[in-house]
Amino acid sequence: MAKYLTNGDKILQAVLSDQRLCECAEYNPTDFETISDALNSDNPIVCAIAKIIDGNERNLTEREIYNEVSNFLRQTI
Amino acid sequence: MILKNIRIKNFRSYYGETVFSLSEGLTLVIGGNGDGKTTFFEALEWLFNTTAEDKKESNISAMRKSELEIGESDEVSVSITFEHEGEKELEKSYTFERVSADYIRTKDFKFIGYEDEGSERLSVKGANLLERCFDSFIRKYCLFKGESELNVFNNDTALKTLVDTFSGIKQFEDLVSLTEEFEQKSLNAVNKEMQNDQKVSRKAKDLDSRLTLLNRDISDCKKDIATQETAINDYSVKLENLERYQDTSELYQTIKERIKALSEKQAKLKGMIYCDYNTNLLDESWILRSFPKILNEYQKKSSALSREKRKLEKQETERTAKEEGKREVIEQIQKLANVAVPLPWNLPDKETMQEMIDEEVCKVCGREAKKGTAAYEFMENKLNEYLRHIEFEANSKDIPVDEKKVLFPNSYIDELHTKQIQMSGSVEQEISNISTEINDRLVFINERKRDLEKINKDIQDAEDEKNRLLIQSPGITEDLLDKNFKDLKGFIETKSRAEKRVVELKQKLEGLIKDKDEIQAEFNALEPTNTMTKVYQRVHTALERIMKAFENAKEANVTTFLTMLEEQANRYLKLLNENDFYGIVRIVKTVDGSARVELRSENGYLINDPGGAQRTTMYMSVLFAISQITALKREQDYPLIFDAPTSSFEVYKEDVFYNVIDKIDKQCIIVTKDLLLSDEATGQKKLNDDKIQQLTCSVYRINKAPNYNPLDLSTIKTETKKIK
Numbered sequence: 046m047a048k049y050l051t052n053g054d055k056i057l058q059a060v061l062s063d064q065r066l067c068e069c070a071e072y073n074p075t076d077f078e079t080i081s082d083a084l085n086s087d088n089p090i091v092c093a094i095a096k097i098i099d100g101n102e103r104n105l106t107e108r109e110i111y112n113e114v115s116n117f118l119r120q121t122i
Numbered sequence: 123m124i125l126k127n128i129r130i131k132n133f134r135s136y137y138g139e140t141v142f143s144l145s146e147g148l149t150l151v152i153g154g155n156g157d158g159k160t161t162f163f164e165a166l167e168w169l170f171n172t173t174a175e176d177k178k179e180s181n182i183s184a185m186r187k188s189e190l191e192i193g194e195s196d197e198v199s200v201s202i203t204f205e206h207e208g209e210k211e212l213e214k215s216y217t218f219e220r221v222s223a224d225y226i227r228t229k230d231f232k233f234i235g236y237e238d239e240g241s242e243r244l245s246v247k248g249a250n251l252l253e254r255c256f257d258s259f260i261r262k263y264c265l266f267k268g269e270s271e272l273n274v275f276n277n278d279t280a281l282k283t284l285v286d287t288f289s290g291i292k293q294f295e296d297l298v299s300l301t302e303e304f305e306q307k308s309l310n311a312v313n314k315e316m317q318n319d320q321k322v323s324r325k326a327k328d329l330d331s332r333l334t335l336l337n338r339d340i341s342d343c344k345k346d347i348a349t350q351e352t353a354i355n356d357y358s359v360k361l362e363n364l365e366r367y368q369d370t371s372e373l374y375q376t377i378k379e380r381i382k383a384l385s386e387k388q389a390k391l392k393g394m395i396y397c398d399y400n401t402n403l404l405d406e407s408w409i410l411r412s413f414p415k416i417l418n419e420y421q422k423k424s425s426a427l428s429r430e431k432r433k434l435e436k437q438e439t440e441r442t443a444k445e446e447g448k449r450e451v452i453e454q455i456q457k458l459a460n461v462a463v464p465l466p467w468n469l470p471d472k473e474t475m476q477e478m479i480d481e482e483v484c485k486v487c488g489r490e491a492k493k494g495t496a497a498y499e500f501m502e503n504k505l506n507e508y509l510r511h512i513e514f515e516a517n518s519k520d521i522p523v524d525e526k527k528v529l530f531p532n533s534y535i536d537e538l539h540t541k542q543i544q545m546s547g548s549v550e551q552e553i554s555n556i557s558t559e560i561n562d563r564l565v566f567i568n569e570r571k572r573d574l575e576k577i578n579k580d581i582q583d584a585e586d587e588k589n590r591l592l593i594q595s596p597g598i599t600e601d602l603l604d605k606n607f608k609d610l611k612g613f614i615e616t617k618s619r620a621e622k623r624v625v626e627l628k629q630k631l632e633g634l635i636k637d638k639d640e641i642q643a644e645f646n647a648l649e650p651t652n653t654m655t656k657v658y659q660r661v662h663t664a665l666e667r668i669m670k671a672f673e674n675a676k677e678a679n680v681t682t683f684l685t686m687l688e689e690q691a692n693r694y695l696k697l698l699n700e701n702d703f704y705g706i707v708r709i710v711k712t713v714d715g716s717a718r719v720e721l722r723s724e725n726g727y728l729i730n731d732p733g734g735a736q737r738t739t740m741y742m743s744v745l746f747a748i749s750q751i752t753a754l755k756r757e758q759d760y761p762l763i764f765d766a767p768t769s770s771f772e773v774y775k776e777d778v779f780y781n782v783i784d785k786i787d788k789q790c791i792i793v794t795k796d797l798l799l800s801d802e803a804t805g806q807k808k809l810n811d812d813k814i815q816q817l818t819c820s821v822y823r824i825n826k827a828p829n830y831n832p833l834d835l836s837t838i839k840t841e842t843k844k845i846k
Contacts, residue, residue: 052291052292052293055291056291056293056294056297056675059291059294059675059676059678059679060668060671060672060675061671062675062678063670063671063674063675065667065670065671065674066667066668066670066671069667070667089664090664090667090668093664093665093668094668094671097297097300097301097304097668098297101293101296101297101300107300107303110300110304111303111304111307114304114665115304115307115308115311115661115665118660118661118664118665119657119658119661122657122660122661122664
């Protein structure tokens with residue numbers, strides 16, 4: 046059965062399919078179907094993207110999302 | 123969703139219940155003006171409207187209302203039966219009741235849906251069932267009134283709504299904005315750290331200052347581009363409108379030119395027929411216009427008088443001659459009877475005569491003249507003759523002897539005759555010329571007056587034609603047509619200037635971005651001593667890449683949708699224009715976030731002014747494409763309902779077009795006045811049976827029931843007949 050994709054999942058797939066980003070961040074876009082997959086990724090870029098989309102879907106404020114993502118990136122890259 | 127039938131009851135001209143059974147392809151509903159086509163369409167619009175409990179009295183059949191007695195009631199309803207995961211029904215209705223002679227009350231508004239669950243038929247809320255089977259988004263792309271509504275991209279949010287709906291991705295814009303903000307924040311953080319770093323502080327400050335300037339220039343440049351692109355878009359819309367109304371505009375201009383030319387003629391004619399009669403009467407001797415006639419009459423009368431005078435003179439001469447002759451004869455006879463010459467009448471006098479009679483003696487001859495004798499009688503006669511003479515002289519002594527004898531003592535008639543002679547010849551000719559001149563002038567003026575009357579009528583006809591044109595072009599004002607036409611050149615030039623400017627600005631922007639990237643690269647290449655600063659640098663780089671990926675993904679999402687839509691639209695365009703030129707549909711994203719449908723030739727040439735049928739099929743192709751994408755993406759189909767979409771089609775194309783639509787795998791309902799012919803004898807519209815026979819689709823004929831009173835709405839009802 047096909048997996049139900051949320052709006053966030055579709056956005057994630059669309060963003061991760063960016064060729065340049067794939068090359069720079071060295072990931073395979075087909076490895077990440079859902080936000081949940083991406084949040085669990087070891088790739089900081091993939092995970093940061095998932096955090097942005099997820100934070101937006103959870104209606105976090107801009108500052109909250111930024112702090113979370115920038116702190117995450119500072120720690121991981 | 124496939125519609126199976128539509129039932130309309132007591133809705134405006136639809137008196138009683140009318141049922142339309144629909145085919146899965148095309149169903150044509152054909153009717154003339156006022157036969158109920160738009161009412162059919164609006165009945166469906168009313169059914170699909172979930173925004174209000176609309177139970178207004180104006181939707182009730184006037185005929186049905188007029189039949190109701192006080193206290194009686196009936197209902198207005200529109201319902202559809204359709205197939206959507208099983209057969210379902212949707213019905214909207216309300217009751218109306220006559221409360222008094224002039225008041226109808228409406229009540230009991232209902233909007234109910236019915237669906238089968240197992241063997242049970244359940245009733246559900248109509249709005250919910252409608253939203254489930256035929257949601258509001260789809261309904262936006264389902265009902266189209268007239269040709270002007272066919273362009274689905276005629277509002278700013280259309281493209282975004284379509285992209286959001288069909289890509290299944292929403293809020294992309296929000297995320298793009300969010301990542302742009304993050305990139306900027308991280309950049310600011312890096313700048314701050316860099317400027318505090320001992321090693322690279324100076325260089326960082328310099329680069330930051332240059333970046334700030336460049337960012338400002340880039341921002342200004344982008345604003346300029348947006349302004350110019352907005353202008354291009356505005357002028358494109360204006361030109362498109364102008365093209366859309368080109369025929370109307372051209373016809374309007376032709377009529378206007380005609381009115382102008384006629385008005386000029388009118389002014390000229392008014393100048394020609396101007397005549398100052400008061401001045402001309404004396405200054406131009408117009409007073410003599412009737413002189414020849416008067417002179418003629420005068421001549422006749424003068425001649426008659428002269429003739430009469432001569433006749434009377436002749437008669438008088440004859441009479442006096444006769445009297446003279448008589449007298450001479452009498453004298454002659456007297457001479458013969460009595461040789462002696464008689465005494466004059468006054469000798470002897472009266473007293474002597476009376477004395478001789480009294481004494482019975484003739485004292486002239488000295489002889490006796492006894493009473494009773496001839497001599498006595500002679501004396502008596504002599505006395506009587508004397509007395510008659512005296513009396514006659516006494517009566518006529520006032521009249522001079524000479525005047526009595528002249529028949530025409532004055533020379534008036536001769537004077538008249540002399541005048542007549544004086545006024546004849548050159549004078550008469552001169553005055554006659556004036557009269558002819560006046561007459562010619564008056565004939566000329568009368569002819570010009572007739573011309574003017576005709577011109578006035580022509581002007582009125584042209585004005586009427588112009589007004590009819592404006593009435594038939596709702597939403598277009600005379601000013602707009604005038605302005606559009608005048609501004610056409612201006613629009614094209616301004617658009618062209620804006621396009622050139624955009625190219626220049628884009629080149630400039632590219633240069634600025636390149637400079638910025640170089641400075642940014644330089645900035646990123648700075649090797650700060652502080653490790654934390656290096657971390658901020660890497661975070662910024664990551665966020666910058668993420669931002670660009672979001673931007674690209676958003677653009678790709680729109681591009682993918684437009685490509686898919688174009689592909690489908692071109693497939694339908696080809697089908698709809700079988701055996702004709704059809705071109706290529708391009709859907710161009712505009713700067714305001716919407717889109718514009720264009721028709722291009724294979725070589726990329728923009729067809730600025732597609733003909734009416736071309737434009738209609740172009741827009742319809744996009745509609746079919748949206749419907750098809752809906753079917754693919756959402757696994758549900760829906761009918762397309764059009765009110766008079768083909769009014770600009772040429773007659774020969776109608777039946778071909780309908781057969782093509784019938785073959786397309788889409789349910790369509792088209793209400794139209796196509797395929798009707800005018801009966802020359804009665805002026806009534808009748809179906810073009812030859813063309814109807816060639817159609818493969820279902821056909822309904824609707825028309826007003828005969829014998830209606832054109833002044834009384836309550837006599838109007840729509841009759842329906844299934845033709846095939």
